[in-house]
Amino acid sequence: MRNWKKILVCVFAFSLMGSSVMFADSVSQKIRVWINGQEVQDGGYVIDGKTYVPIREFNGVVTYDGDSNQVKFIKPNVHIFLFKGDTVFGNVNKGKLKFNVFCQVDSLSENVSSVKVAITDPSGNVKDIQSQDLGSGQKDNFWFRTYDFTYDFKVAGKYKVGFYIKASKNADYELVAEKVITALN
DSSP states (O other): OHHHHHHHHHHHHHHHHHHHHHHHHHHEEEEOOEETTEEOTTOEEEETTEEEOOGGGGSSEEEEETTTTEEEEEOOEEEEEEEETTEEOSEEESEEEEEEEEEEEEOOOSOOSEEEEEEEOTTOOEEEEEEEEOOTTOOSSEEEEOOOEEEEEOSSEEEEEEEEEESSTTSOEEEEEEEEEEEEO
16 A cells, blocks of 8 residues: 555656646747847747847847846947948949948937947958047937048958947947948959
């Protein structure tokens, strides 16, 4: 009779463990997420019918305040224009090109420390073009134009001109907007 009780307790315990694992699996499902043609490295989750994706994947500045238990996401509206002399361009031929980048920024809700423009080649190598400290009080509706810059488009492919923001003096630059230049053969 004692063995029956032990077997019954073990079966009950294992059934509870199995059902809780199955319940947890149905509530949370790991999924692959793509944003603008690129797969999100950490993916996302579907929990109770809602999709959750790490906010840092949306190209903005994310800050977390543990004391107030708040996450702030800064993503201004940035328009990027590429100028060769006075002419706006998008595609280029392989080779060296002298140009400058004009960025118009609005809807920036927080003060930021500095901004930067950089270019990334098709292999992922990044070259800083220019940065500027903004000082205090500068946050919404401003323009940032780089000096003329000569860049060698060595291979055909897509080059990305990125606009970056540094939220505070000790923070890292975070990409908030980009424009693609296609280098043709």
